[in-house]
Amino acid sequence: MPTSKDVAQVAGVAQSTVSYVLSGKRPISEKTRKKVEAAIDQLTYQPNAGARALASRKTRVIGLVIPFIPELEMGSIMEFVSVIASTARQFDHDILLVTDDEGAAGLRRVVGQQICDGLILMQVEDEDERLPVARSLNVPVVLIGIPRDPSGLVCIDADFEMAGEQCVRDLADAGHSVISVIDWQPAVMDRHVNYIDRFLHGTDVAAKDLGVTVLHLPGGADRVTISESVDKALASTTGKPAFIAPDRTIQDILRRILSSRGLTLGLDVSVIGSASPTLAELQPIPLSTIDLQPAEVSRRAVRIMCQLLEADSHGPHESLELVPTVITHRSSTLRPQ
Amino acid sequence: MPTSKDVAQVAGVAQSTVSYVLSGKRPISEKTRKKVEAAIDQLTYQPNAGARALASRKTRVIGLVIPFIPELEMGSIMEFVSVIASTARQFDHDILLVTDDEGAAGLRRVVGQQICDGLILMQVEDEDERLPVARSLNVPVVLIGIPRDPSGLVCIDADFEMAGEQCVRDLADAGHSVISVIDWQPAVMDRHVNYIDRFLHGTDVAAKDLGVTVLHLPGGADRVTISESVDKALASTTGKPAFIAPDRTIQDILRRILSSRGLTLGLDVSVIGSASPTLAELQPIPLSTIDLQPAEVSRRAVRIMCQLLEADSHGPHESLELVPTVITHRSSTLRPQ
DNA sequence: CAGCATCGTCGATACGCATCGATAAATTCG
């Protein structure tokens, strides 16, 4: 592997000059710049990351803490990971994976060894054991998700309250006066992520505002509780029922139950779910969705991180950013009259 | 951040002694070892990764090249990623993400900058533009998947041929004499991964061996071709039809089509799919599956990589490892008479 | 044309660790 010294020799300049050509931190004449660049090309020189990190005290690597084999929602997690990695590259950074089975110790490790300059935490829970550590590390940390106490932390997430409002508003516009919200699957509920509460709060706010009824059976969704929800919905209105089912796994179950009662989506009943456009279109009756914009959340998380890294002000930061959600009409909801 | 020099000072020894305590590459007396370890604890010292990489020429980082936002199969990709990252930690290594939108240049970059010691490539295609690069890099490369020409490369994958055989054998045992294989979705077929061919070959081998008929309509699976497959299957036998549908997305469509024709899984018709145990159990009629053991493939990929890194013999290696697949009976297949 | 700021480049040093040779201390053997 050639070094900057080799480049310098070929170009007939000092090693430091090569360094300045690369960083642009001092003026370099057109002539020597050309010479150096030619030498770099000729040797296919690439700077050594370790040496660079040692000298500059910056690794240009961001640690990404991913949830520990969640088995559920793995698809959506991959979308975050993938977009975060690509976006990081746009800012000339790389992503190091930190799996959550290392727990809080993992955060201390990668920061202590100075493998990375900052951390992005995914799927932050209400009371997360990693939060005190995150606050104490003196590198930037960006959370995806909002804990109960976000003080002293930089958070970003989809605007779940807005999402709840949008769903109810949309169904009310379509003429529904009774709207049922189906819970997430129990495994998700158990994780104590508060986006669920924020979403439900949004539906309540909209319901009060519009004078419609929102039904909600508490406790995670399974075949039984969904059936009950459907029963209750049918009993509660003479009009057509409407359902909001954000959890993807749950949508399948709901759809089967509705069809087994002879109800056709978009005709006798409205359903809004949450899914990627591709998945939504794949359904036999394309699903109207509330899109939580995972890609946009990911991009912003990286952008915030890189801003913090550039600013480099070591004091603790605090901010909270909510990404607007988007509702998309397909065929599973009634058309507004 | 404390350095090994600080540790040495506190312990009253030379910096090199600290280094030897950590690496164990030279004998150290019990007494000084204790002193040094105490100093390390007291200062919460952690070695600087950049300096270590610079001096030792090893980063203890493995680059993982992930497919570029595939949108499909993201869940299964995440399982690979997650297990690979955890396993790497067990070997005291970390994982750096390299997204495939950088293409072959990305491989050259991370190796050239010496950010990582080796590469694991996921989802290797038959004719993959990254292969010539992989061969030319002089760091270990492990492929998950098998290209058309695996010479000079280290490959690992699930044994798809065995999977195909197992499926046919199993359905034949259950009394089926006509077995239909449903293709993957077009997007997957277009990627020219040859595991599909290996799988199909396995089904043919078993069919010849057992004297049963395997039907297969070529060209990616969609609603229309699956319907045709079902028609053809029903026309071809007076017995009960059987289907093999490895692609997860396709399974849903197949199930709907079968149920719309009044056929009940496990009673009138057998279906074997491919899905994680969790997902298979979640179905209304739990799905009998052929398990392609993604976790085991991932673990072995990392293990092979770490062996190559330890051996450190820079000559080109070549090997091909196939992980046995496992068939699991649930309720979607007939019981053997 | 002397005096002075500006520009472009060089040389030296530090970053934190691994590693090699050397040396002092402890042990063994004749």
Add this chain to the structure above:
DNA sequence: CGAATTTATCGATGCGTATCGACGATGCTG
């Protein structure tokens, strides 16, 4: 008990880059 080993530790050096101070060359001012 002194010589030959072995054992434990130290000091020095190098890894490849960034960065600072210094310095020669150039351009400008009066």
